[in-house]
Amino acid sequence: MFVGFTAATGKDQSSAHYIMGWSFSSGGETPIAETLNLSELPPPPPNTAKKRGYNGKIIALIVALSTVVSIMFVLLLIFMIYKKRLQQEEILEDWEIDHPHRFRYKDLYNATDGFKENRIIGTGGFGIVYRGNINSSSSDQIAVKKITPNSMQGVREFVAEIESLGRLRHKNLVNLQGWCKHKNDLLLIYDYIPNGSLDSLLYSKPRRSGAVLSWNARFQIAKGIASGLLYLHEEWEQIVIHRDVKPSNVLIEEDMNPRLGDFGLARLYQRGSQSHTTVVVGTIGYMAPELTRSGNSSSASDVFAFGVLILEIVTGRKPTDSGTFFLADWVMELKTSGEILSAVDPRLGSGYDGEEARLVLAVGLLCCHQKAEFRPAMRMVLRYLNRDENVPEIVDNWGYSDSSSRSDLGGYVSSDRASSSYTSLSLTRISSSSVISGR
Template sequence: MHQSLIMDDKTRSIISLILFLLLTIPARAQRTTTETPTTKFIFRGFNGSESDIRTQGAAMIKPDGLLRLTDRNQNVVGTAFYNKPVRLLDTNNTSSTNNTVRSFSTSFVFVIIPSSSSNGGFGFTFALSPTPYRPGADPEQFLGLLNKDNDGNSTNHVFAVEFDTVQGFKDGADSSGNHIGLNFNSLKSAYQEPVVYYDNDGPNRKEDFRLQSGEPIRAHLDYDGPTQTLNFTVYPAKSRSRPIRPLISQLPVPNLSQIVQEEMYVGFTAATGRESSAHYVMGWSFSSGGDRPIADTLELSELPPAPPNKAKKGGYNSQVIALIVALSGVTVILLALLFFFSMYKKRLQQGEILEDWEINHPHRLRYKDLFAATDGFSEDRIIGTGGFGTVFRGNIASSPSNQIAVKKITPNSMQGVREFIAEIESLGRLRHKNLVNLQGWCKHKNDLLLIYDYIPNGSLDSLLYSVPRRSGAVLSWNVRFQIAKGIASGLLYLHEEWEQIVIHRDVKPSNVLIESDMNPRLGDFGLARLYERGSQSNTTVVVGTIGYMAPELARNGKSSSASDVFAFGVLLLEIVSGRRPTDSGTFFLADWVMELHASNEIIRAVDPRLGSGYDEREAKLALGMGLLCCHQRPASRPSMRMVLRYMNGDEDVPQIDDNWGYSDSSSRSEIGSKFEGYVSSDRASGSVASFSVTRISSSSVMSGR
């Protein structure tokens, strides 16, 4: 019995030991698990992460998934922290000096875009903070992390990796503006290195690059708690692999344990100042706890696209800009005064006084520029010859298309001078898509020059007659009809839509130039007259070209918008028929078309070269419209506004009455004799863009203008 009692005591001891172990081991395991929590997250872009990231200030999550810390506005702060605190401190001892910072690792891809190609600032930080916000933090050198009052204060409990793009706060004169720094409770970096990475082709081969390049950049931070070693690496994201050698490697980092509290928040801060940059984070991963935590790798292909690298122009603040503008303004005024004084002195020396028309029309080009643009007015540059001058093609940088047409007025021609002034006064102020644009003028000694847009397709006259003879290429019906409508639109602008009434007085195919897209432009305003609305034209001299001149000009010589309509009517018949308005005197186009109309055969007037490739309805409309515009009585002719309505099909063309026609051929002869000596046929070359004017005696022009 004694033996059994002894065995019972031993059994009870063993049982008690087993129970003790069973109860205490799980408790210790549970406590160990509680004391060593891990944090791990990865953001491959930030769409849908609004609840996981706390943003403040200028920071925001963009619709494209980028985390923007700041835009390029001046003096702004932006912060973005992970929403949950991270347990980073082991407190196994009562003394805070023996606390250990747990191992952690982070990786992120960022982009910094400066305001201009040379200026930007101030940078951003990756930070450990006791709070998810940085209240009271300042912009500029304080990077949205601290301010001038708490900088360096041991109660901050802030650790930051500083990505600085300007010279750092409290940095020495030898500090680089493009650097990485490790900051402990202060913006003064305890460790600092210029931004480089070590090429894996050689362990000591350094490659530098700019943080604010506008290109994606990778950053890796690894802290080993047991050894207190911190390794930091930064390099362009386009590099093939992560450098083996880090940019910063510090062993140990003892003061980190004095900063880190039991729970910390991880995130980013950024700021701008008078200099500014946009700061973006494309992706971010973090891991802490465990033996050697490693943050997950971020693949560029899995991240949102990098923001466009579009730097704002100008990197000066408003005061500098104001000073530059003020100095520039003073300089311009002084130079202008010097220029006008020099010109005035030169005029006095030459005994030349500017006329009124020269003062009122300032688009004057320099003769030497035009001389150079036309290779000294070389014969190889000639593209047309008219009654009062020669047209040259030129190349000049100040022209919108780099090409110009320069009309050189024939010297010692009084009519040429009058035409020169007339074109400047009229065409110089007109702007319409169906009018030739006068770019400027030049008066040099006896040379008078007019500068126009160069129009490569030449004149309508050449496209109707010369080109088909050379190459067989005939204008299609659609092109002809659109050209006619364009000319009508230009005349409507002259007659009704500009501030004054402009009578062209020389509407004909050689004065219509065709652009590359077949848009017509009416030019050659040397015979044009301007007068105020409500007043009457007092011109009494007959000018124009035989075949396009209205019959009333033979009686009173007074041109009007109706006489322009008559010329347009002849031109319209010419476009449809492909025949000139008159020959040696036995054929008149309008009479011929009227005869066909009277015999219900008007469609025979269509250019036979078109074959069946035309719209019969439009052809009949155009021929009827041409006859109506050529009516013998001016009051029976439609306005150009009505012409366009008829051609657009908005209204039907009225019937031509029996009293439309010209009188017999004797009347024609009378008109011809009346004009003889005052008017001749157009002698301009029709193969190229020309700006010719019908020759008229100088005496008639002087008395009529």
């Protein structure tokens, strides 16, 4: 005979079974087991059976590994962000560092109503200028120049204008507020100038409304532009050659203060260095004669363009046309014949100062001298206009040799001469208004 004990529970539970006492009888006359006194039985021991589940050490290990992985992921994310920023900093160019004020494209898009046509205030060889409102106040108006990036020249103009104009500060220069690059869009943001360009005040506005720019305004504009060029050539930390001085690049404020802008063709030089450009840039009619021969721009070539500009201000006539007319030639002939005041814009009638007109015309002719070394520096030009110095007399040949004829006047490029001159410069192309061949 065998005696044993057994117990069992379900597979999903655990339990402990204890035998605290037992009574057993085998054989004999009375095979009845002795009755147990339950009160005398010892209490059962505490239940030490472990519940099924994860071991505490395993749980701790899982938590620790999860923490380590999370920390490594965060560190990896921080490293990737830092690396991306580091790469961006490595490719920053000088102009981005020197002028970091970058506008958000979204803000410019909203400011110009999505660059609508009714916001256009001007067009140029490289893009369109829009009027915008950063806020509802009219004092927060801006001009947004959207450059057409259809060639490398557009990108070069964009960079040139930021690196040159971004750090310049003068009352007679357009103030560059900032810039924006968005996909293929290149944008420059300026102060908004309400009266538009000098070109429009001389030609477009009189045609539309009959309002003629007064003589006092013209005289002040001439002196203001001279002051701005003096700053560029002599007073800033570097020499800045504008290379495209003309009425459409002069903006006029409400008080008729002029601001020279559009520095897309400008070049910067350290003082004491020389220009080494070998390509022709500028606008036909305002280019100095030496540019068509060597392509080397200088402060003297800016002075020549300024001379043409102030002759245009006084006479109200374009510097050249499709024929053989050249403004400086015409004014010089009138001076030689003693009728220089006949060059004054006839729309002014008698509403001008004769002495001031003679002065400006004389300075303009001196600046348009065919030989660069005979042109005055802008400091002397300003002294002439302020009557601090007398204007030197201009010789009749105006810089030509005796064998040269008037038809060979090199200061202005006619269409025939332009084609022959630029054929020899393979890098040069001519647009409808400007000659642009690189930087």
